[in-house]
Amino acid sequence: MALEIIESCVNCWACQPLCPNDAIMAANPPEFPHFLIVADKCTECLGDYAEAQCASICPIEGAILNELGEALNPPGSLTGIPPARWAAAQAEIAAR
Numbered sequence: 001m002a003l004e005i006i007e008s009c010v011n012c013w014a015c016q017p018l019c020p021n022d023a024i025m026a027a028n029p030p031e032f033p034h035f036l037i038v039a040d041k042c043t044e045c046l047g048d049y050a051e052a053q054c055a056s057i058c059p060i061e062g063a064i065l066n067e068l069g070e071a072l073n074p075p076g077s078l079t080g081i082p083p084a085r086w087a088a089a090q091a092e093i094a095a096r
């Protein structure tokens with residue numbers, strides 16, 4: 001049972017000090033270019049906090065996944081922009 005940080009992480013450091021298990025490793029390019037969660041240290045914060053501390057502060061939608069590969073902060077959850085509206089805006093910009 002562990003969360004995963006993926007490549008969209010922007011290495012902002014916000015999550016790392018909050019982890020109760022010291023499970024988050026800072027990026028160390030070129031070996032690993034973004035922050036990582038050490039799976040055997042991560043408890044998903046169970047027993048310590050009501051919600052995963054890393055995901056609760058992460059500013060990037062989709063950067064932290066659960067074991068099912070689902071984003072803890074899915075598209076639109078932080079920006080408030082509905083995913084369909086975001087996609088439409090991106091398509092409009094790309095067409096310029």
Ligand code: SF4
Binds near residue numbers: 020042043052
């Ligand atoms: S879910 Fe909790 S224990 Fe796991 S990496 Fe995030 S802050 Fe650490």
Ligand code: SF4
Binds near residue numbers: 005009013015058064
């Ligand atoms: S808070 Fe999110 S973006 Fe920042 S280092 Fe952690 S996982 Fe990466």
